[in-house]
Amino acid sequence: MANETITRRIDRPALVVAALLLASAGLVANDASQQTIVSTYGLGPTAVPYVVSICLAILGLTHVVVAFKDGIPTPDKADTGAILSIVAGLVGLVACIALGGGFILATALIFACTARGMGRRAFAVDFAIGLVLGLGIFLVFQKLLTLSLPAGPLEHLFF
Amino acid sequence: MDTLLALLHGFTVALEPSKLLFCLIGVFLGTAVGVLPGIGPALTVALLLPVTFKLDPAGSLIMFAGIYYGGMYGGSTTAILLNAPGESASLATALEGSKMAKAGRGGPALATAAIGSFVAGTIATIGLAFLAPWLVEIAVHFGPWDYFGLMILAFVTVSATFGDSPLRGLTSLFIGITLGLIGIDKLTGQARLTFGVPELLNGIEVTTLAVGLFAVGEALYVASQRAHAPEEIIPIKGSLWMTKQDWKRSWAPWLRGTAFGFPIGALPAGGAEVPTFLSYSTERRLCKYPDEFGKGAIEGVAGPEAANNASAAGTLVPLLTLGLPTSATAAIMLAGFQQYGLNPGPLLFAEKPDLVWGLIASLFIANVMLVIINLPLIGLWVKLLAIPQPWLYAGILVFATMGTLAVNGSPVELTMLFGFGYLGYLMRRYDYPVAPMVVGLILGPMAEAQLRRALQISLGDPMILLENPGSATLLGLSFIALVAPFVMKGLDKFKAAED
Numbered sequence: 001m002a003n004e005t006i007t008r009r010i011d012r013p014a015l016v017v018a019a020l021l022l023a024s025a026g027l028v029a030n031d032a033s034q035q036t037i038v039s040t041y042g043l044g045p046t047a048v049p050y051v052v053s054i055c056l057a058i059l060g061l062t063h064v065v066v067a068f069k070d071g072i073p074t075p076d077k078a079d080t081g082a083i084l085s086i087v088a089g090l091v092g093l094v095a096c097i098a099l100g101g102g103f104i105l106a107t108a109l110i111f112a113c114t115a116r117g118m119g120r121r122a123f124a125v126d127f128a129i130g131l132v133l134g135l136g137i138f139l140v141f142q143k144l145l146t147l148s149l150p151a152g153p154l155e156h157l158f159f
Numbered sequence: 160m161d162t163l164l165a166l167l168h169g170f171t172v173a174l175e176p177s178k179l180l181f182c183l184i185g186v187f188l189g190t191a192v193g194v195l196p197g198i199g200p201a202l203t204v205a206l207l208l209p210v211t212f213k214l215d216p217a218g219s220l221i222m223f224a225g226i227y228y229g230g231m232y233g234g235s236t237t238a239i240l241l242n243a244p245g246e247s248a249s250l251a252t253a254l255e256g257s258k259m260a261k262a263g264r265g266g267p268a269l270a271t272a273a274i275g276s277f278v279a280g281t282i283a284t285i286g287l288a289f290l291a292p293w294l295v296e297i298a299v300h301f302g303p304w305d306y307f308g309l310m311i312l313a314f315v316t317v318s319a320t321f322g323d324s325p326l327r328g329l330t331s332l333f334i335g336i337t338l339g340l341i342g343i344d345k346l347t348g349q350a351r352l353t354f355g356v357p358e359l360l361n362g363i364e365v366t367t368l369a370v371g372l373f374a375v376g377e378a379l380y381v382a383s384q385r386a387h388a389p390e391e392i393i394p395i396k397g398s399l400w401m402t403k404q405d406w407k408r409s410w411a412p413w414l415r416g417t418a419f420g421f422p423i424g425a426l427p428a429g430g431a432e433v434p435t436f437l438s439y440s441t442e443r444r445l446c447k448y449p450d451e452f453g454k455g456a457i458e459g460v461a462g463p464e465a466a467n468n469a470s471a472a473g474t475l476v477p478l479l480t481l482g483l484p485t486s487a488t489a490a491i492m493l494a495g496f497q498q499y500g501l502n503p504g505p506l507l508f509a510e511k512p513d514l515v516w517g518l519i520a521s522l523f524i525a526n527v528m529l530v531i532i533n534l535p536l537i538g539l540w541v542k543l544l545a546i547p548q549p550w551l552y553a554g555i556l557v558f559a560t561m562g563t564l565a566v567n568g569s570p571v572e573l574t575m576l577f578g579f580g581y582l583g584y585l586m587r588r589y590d591y592p593v594a595p596m597v598v599g600l601i602l603g604p605m606a607e608a609q610l611r612r613a614l615q616i617s618l619g620d621p622m623i624l625l626e627n628p629g630s631a632t633l634l635g636l637s638f639i640a641l642v643a644p645f646v647m648k649g650l651d652k653f654k655a656a657e658d
Binding site: 013017021024027028031032035036037043044045047048049052055056059062063066072073075076078079080082083085086087089090091093094097098103106107110111112114115116117118119120126129130133134137141145146147148149150 | 210213324326327329330333334336337340344346347348349351352375378379381382383384385547548549550552553554556557560561564565568570573574577580581584588589590607610611614615619
């Protein structure tokens with residue numbers, strides 16, 4: 001009996017995927033239904049979205065079935081701390097660019113946070129390496145590739 | 160004869176000093192990323208796309224192709240010395256290769272891999288040079304319905320036929336196709352799925368998706384699995400050179416590997432995993448020393464390594480002649496063509512013969528460069544593995560954000576990049592393939608355009624897709640490829656129940 005309950009267990013990740021797929025199907029169909037421009041002949045801009053929406057719905061329903069049967073593969077245990085550290089770096093980077101902090105600072109931030117997430121315990125050193133790396137890339141882009149990267153206070157200090 | 164002339168002309172382009180330099184940079188980078196576990200050629204080309212969009216198109220494309228070939232060479236190094244395949248294409252190599260290294264025969268294993276890659280790469284590139292013009296002749300007569308059929312076939316084979324699970328592959332594909340719907344519809348100007356966000360009007364950038372999925376996703380995944388410590392490097396003992404016996408046992412597997420790799424790579428199914436494993440099992444069956452298999456048989460390294468290089472050349476056939484990407488790297492190379500406003504296909508052969516044939520000729524040069532830089536410099540490549548992983552992945556993320564910032568430095572684009580990165584992490588975690596998603600984003604809008612063009616010509620009659628022999632065959636094949644894995648699975652279950 002105990003064995004039965006284990007195999008009968010509903011696979012939660014598969015259900016989440018199913019819900020997301022069904023939601024996207026609804027979203028795509030809803031967006032298509034609200035479109036105003038139609039072609040005079042041939043396929044309009046809404047035809048393919050409707051087809052895609054139906055396919056997403058089918059995939060979603062299949063995931064529901066899978067959730068009650070075998071489920072999707074169970075992953076190994078993840079190191080949540082590592083993920084959090086890198087995600088913090090990524091969020092910090094977006095904030096830094098959005099608030100005008102400039103490229104070099106953003107680079108240092110993501111470099112140090114990723115290194116920390118990967119197990120290094122020398123945040124200040126890594127931050128300094130990131131600053132130098134950011135400065136180097138900024139110079140190469142500005143002078144060699146003539147592509148401009150977002151500038152902040154640090155960049156204005158040099159140029 | 161025309162092909163030879165065109166190829167000779169290609170060599171005059173590829174032998175220009177600047178092109179040689181691009182080629183050299185490409186093969187160096189390619190070997191390096193092939194050696195480093197977790198970074199593949201697809202990711203590298205994706206990272207370089209934004210950086211190169213102001214450079215010379217021919218040079219950049221030669222560099223990308225060099226990276227692709229180099230990645231196939233470099234992958235064998237980690238597979239043999241670390242038992243950690245740098246990418247899926249060298250999974251089969253690791254089976255026998257690491258055993259050989261443990262038995263102190265790492266040198267000959269690396270040598271047969273490199274020379275086999277050279278032999279296979281050269282033969283397959285000759286195949287590419289002669290097959291491509293012939294396919295172009297056929298492709299000229301393709302109508303939009305044929306292209307539509309071809310793309311549907313590519314969708315099905317990339318996602319359903321060769322993955323672990325057709326369901327997860329198709330899910331990945333349809334997420335990509337859905338993302339491809341976002342933006343202004345090119346035929347009518349209707350905005351689709353933009354939700355009033357102006358940054359979405361131009362659609363999702365392929366590079367943003369690819370860099371997010373491959374670079375950010377991979378970094379997150381590696382960080383999350385750090386507890387499972389990496390393996391030790393096995394030092395190369397003894398001679399690097401192959402004995403007479405090794406040569407005798409290697410040449411046939413090289414040729415057989417090429418025979419598997421090139422055609423399968425050229426099919427719209429693509430990928431390097433299938434031919435490498437086919438080659439491995441064939442060698443295992445044909446080997447005169449069957450008891451050596453599992454303990455380090457040189458045939459098990461020679462065959463798969465030749466197969467994966469040949470498949471790389473094979474993948475370029477549909478890419479160049481039809482504009483059809485059949486692997487993740489090819490998909491991103493297509494994005495590379497598109498960033499210069501070039502569309503691979505029959506027209507490109509007619510309009511830019513310099514570029515196309517220069518690219519093909521450069522593949523021969525890349526092969527020569529690779530065998531030279533791989534064998535004597537093997538010690539250098541092994542040292543690459545000593546780079547601390549934290550710095551390596553921190554550097555990759557810096558590169559990833561740098562590329563996005565240089566092209567479109569808006570916080571919205573960055574947020575998308577990281578969103579895709581997290582999605583890529585989750586997909587890796589739950590064993591969903593990411594390549595179909597990239598293919599879906601690139602080919603989805605193209606398939607829709609071809610379908611609508613076909614139906615405009617037929618005045619809305621969908622039967623045109625089935626009345627045309629070309630598209631009918633392709634759609635029929637797609638249907639079989641889609642249904643086959645499910646039917647086979649059903650048959651397996653049936654068998655299991657009978658037991």
